Amino acid sequence: MTDSIRFILNGEDIALSSFEPTETLLDFLRLKRRMTGTKEGCAEGDCGACTVLVGRLVHGKLTYETVNACIRFMGSLNATHVVTVEHLAAADGQLHPVQQAMVECHGSQCGFCTPGFVMSLYGLWLTNSNPSRAEIERALQGNLCRCTGYEPIVKAAELVSRTRPSSLFDPLERDRANIMARLWNLQTAETITVVKDDRRLIVPGSVAALADILAEEPQATVVAGATDVGLWVTKQMRPINPVVFINHLADLQTVTVDDKGIALGAGVSYAQGFETLRREIPAFGRLIERIGGQQVRNMGTIGGNVANGSPIGDTPPALIALGAKVRLRSAAGSRELLLEDFFIDYGKQDRRTGEFVESIFVPRPEADAHYAVYKISKRRDEDISALCGAFHLSLAADGSVSGIRIAFGGMAATPKRARAVEAALFGKPWTQATVIQARDAFDQDYKPLTDWRATADYRQLTAKNLLTRFFLETSGTPQELQRFEQEEA
Amino acid sequence: MDKASYELYKYINGPMHQPLRHDSAHKHVSGSAEYIDDIPEPAGLLHGALGMADRAHAEIVSMDLSAVKAYPGVVCVLTGKDVPGVNDVSSGGHHDEPLLAETKVEFHGQPIFAVIAETRDAARRAARLAKVEYNDLPFWTDVDGALENGAPLVTSGMTLKRGEPEEELGKAEHRIQGTMRIGGQEHFYLESHIALAVPGEDEDVTVWSSTQHPSEVQHVVGHVLDIPSHAITVNVRRMGGGFGGKETQGNQFAALAALAAKKLNRAVKFRPDRDEDMTMTGKRHDFRMDYDVAFDNEGRLHAMVANFAARGGYSADLSGPVTDRALFHADSSYFYPHVKLTSQPLKTHTVSNTAYRGFGGPQGMLGGERIIEEIAYALGKDPLEIRKANFYGDLGSDRVLTPYHQTVEDNIIARVVEELETSCDYQARRKAIIEFNRTSPIIKKGIALTPVKFGISFTLTAFNQAGALVHVYQDGSIHLNHGGTEMGQGLYTKVAQVIADSFQVDVERVKITATTTGKVPNTSATAASSGTDLNGMAAYDAARQIKERLVAFAVEKFEVPPDEVEFLPNRVRVGSKEIPFPDFVRQAYFARVQLSAAGFYKTPKIHWDRAAGRGTPFYYFAYGASCSEVSIDTLTGEYLMDRTDILHDVGKSLNPAIDIGQIEGGFVQGMGWLTTEELWWDGKGRLRTHAPSTYKIPLASDRPKIFNTRLAEWSENVEPTIGRSKAVGEPPFMLAISVLEALSMAVASVANYKVCPRLDAPATPERVLMAVERLKAI
Structure with missing residues (x-):
């Protein structure tokens, strides 16, 4: 010790x-x-x-x-x-290329946010030699600037990407x-x-x-x-x-992929899990990109998001719709339960004395299943969900709904499945008519609250509309706004 | 002579009109720019924290502070009774803002006591231990509540009237009545408020305050401590953003720090954390505008009657001049033949609202643009067409008089709008968007091109003055000081350029020094976009005086006529002789020439009679236009900023790089105001959006995906301002109105552009979706 x-x-x-x-x-x-x-x-x-x-x-x-x-x-x-x-500038005061680019692009005005931007740009520059605009914006999601309107800062990121780390001037490369x-x-x-x-x-x-x-x-x-x-x-x-x-425990930071799905150690950060999740379950990956800023994604863990049981946590609805399981461990051993059963009530989870979350198993959707996650927030990035809905649909050969799991955050005291909506859809033909009649079932499933993120009316209406969006997406006409085309991102 | 030194010989570095970088840029990026919390702390420094009321409106029955005092590390607890002078920090002498409330609280979060402790952590923890008993009183937090409860005004309203509006309303072909709600805005300067006070001998106290208005902090500290202004020195080198939020709101923190410092004879620092700052300091006013307008088939306005009711908060602060400026800008760029505008700065049980970039102007202008939308959708026309039909005319026409009876003499709005319309290909894009919307069931697009005309000058005439202090030292280096404050807008850089240009020396020779009440007294707030206009001219005046003395010296010493003395780059020509600037200055010193001067400037031409609603409150106008294109999702109300093009008028730019930065930054800040930034009070009167986790300012990924900004390079100020430039701080903020109107057009598409969406601000995804639903139901 x-x-x-x-x-x-x-x-x-x-x-x-x-x-x-x-x-x-x-x-x-x-x-x-x-x-x-x-x-x-x-x-x-x-x-x-x-x-x-x-x-x-x-x-x-x-x-x-x-x-x-x-x-x-x-x-x-x-x-x-x-x-x-x-640590960035040389001993003689010579600015680091990242700093110099910010100066040359007029990337600072009041200057108070600037050191933070410099460090975020530095973090990007160290790991990405040719960032796209989408990647630059993603790297800057966690940095607020009130003066510049960001345009010169994004330009600085592009300018500095023409220089690559060298031990001549970069302290981390040198040491x-x-x-x-x-x-x-x-x-x-x-x-x-x-x-x-x-x-x-x-x-x-x-x-x-x-x-x-x-x-x-x-x-x-x-x-x-x-x-x-x-x-x-x-x-x-x-x-x-x-x-x-526990953030240092490597044994809790394993990401294992097999045919059934992905096992995430409880200590896997959003950033660590991102690449795998994006590759294996693209809709989940897109959700991760909108959780916090890069700094939060580097620190925060999916295990923590689950363990704290927030009703507006972003990953639980996405996980519940996939049928994810959580493994809890204590000195006495470990047990596994469905994630949806883990959330009992507001602020109350099924975690026994001495237990901690050890891992989460994320089943991969069947090859022909449809899976989508929609996060709705006041500001698109680095915001907490007003509501977040996840949909997981399987269709039988005759076009009827053979499997459906829908879960929402922001609609109840816990992340919660929309059982009535699911019942209204199950076994029915997956058509616009079915979807229209199923929308009303949201009123049985949820009685959302009004707060600063949204009114109850907005939450309820939008939840219904997200079912409509999901239907449109599965019928081949995706209608979701994307700032960047796939190739730009 | 090598090429480099020849260039030095030919030009100076950093004259006026050059895109010089911000003087502190290299310090910003390396973390060495010093903000007040970064100053090495004086030995024995104590820290303050505030005890805040947890009622919106109540009498204080009793306050038990024993647990606060007993907390380890607490040195003392201050209440209103500890104020030796007047327990008031109001800015206009309204005497309605107690430093620490004694008997009654009027908003949730109002300071009622202060804890001074050895550490900031101890002070903050102790401040939560008070036991306060209240007797609750009825309260209301918004304009509607104020009107329902017959709330008083926090300060008197104003009326602007021209023609016979009431009579004319019934005469035109069309008449529309409506209501618009316009949200407030949190400044969200990245550096929250802070003050550090160090006691001196006798009555002296030195205060470092993150303030846009050092002289007012000086006065308020004097008032609270009952000591003369000469005993107080207020310093500020830079702020981490201000935006109006540090025009009056720093008073309380500076006064508390000074009060504690003098009482304890130790240095004291107050730095509220973000939540406290957002709870305890004022914001942009939200408004409810009720309008009644008449217009003809061509879309020309005949008459407009509108009332602007504002959430004033619990005290007057700047609500009077802010609501005045809303009326001054309710005309936007349009001529109203018959008009009556009234303002109602209402008392509400919320923190007192204050200055914020544009100072009521954005709200007034947004109201004016709503009128254009009403007309356009009623007539089924493009709002841009209606805009053009209503622009002020050229000088000499009968369409040049504002509602406040000032003639618009420098109108260039038609040219600015036309150039932008062409350069951004507005007409073709609008056509394509209408076509897109016809076939796209869920995603809809919108485009809007909106103008800006913004009046420059403080409407309180006395504020339109400034001072500067310039010393030339024997080595030819120059010390520059003036009354303006640096909050990131580049004022210090621009004024240094003025001095470099005046003396024709490289700007590196000019030392920019912190604003301090000891060097330049009786300064105005750095506000109303006036910083460069006023302080640049004052510095220019100081340089002029010194140069005149230098010329007189040269005339006498070298026996040449005055026109044979010329300031060339880094040297002075006297007849055929060229003397390096430092040598010339040294010679002048030995000839006992005074090398220091105090400069002064006051804006000419302006006058204002508020009671009559007549005068010339503005020296000139700044113009601009922007065109924004957006996409919305009609299932969720979510949206994207696809593209913005801006053409903006800064006269002859003193520093194009800094001006572009102000324009882009102002636009994005304005966009935040109109889209995602929402202030939300709960049923107990608590502001629940008091940190970035709940209050959402724009991110890099919110700025327009395509973002083109240009200066109207042909423009020069018709008035003899410094370098013929124009003010730039506030006007670009209102360029963001095009975003709201583009969202509005996208919404309008669901009812075939025949119904005005009446989209209120901020247009959060929720408001967009609800507007879509409303129009679908028609």
């Missing part, structure tokens, strides 16, 4: 053994280190002004991802390389081998515990250790991506003690 979190900050080795267990990286940078290039804009992971890169070894490769420092807890940083905007060696040495299979007065944080050394910890301390808060729990701390100032970080 060890008692300190060790990581690399830009070039420096850091070891912290006594700090508040819910201290954020942003506060550490700004308050303790007085590194003020990283800004606080919202403290909830929605504006990107605090964007930094976090590098870690994944399958022996050093990978850097953008994250929101405002909701990234210090306890989740062991064996990582934290890179802030201060890659050195950083890899140092990170290798920082990795540990031991459990780390940091104590501050009566508060503790625990970083289990393995999944088995996690199970043991939860058996002993079932009241502990398990934190994977912290994109939800982060706000409990920064916004609600809710005490979470002890707090257990």
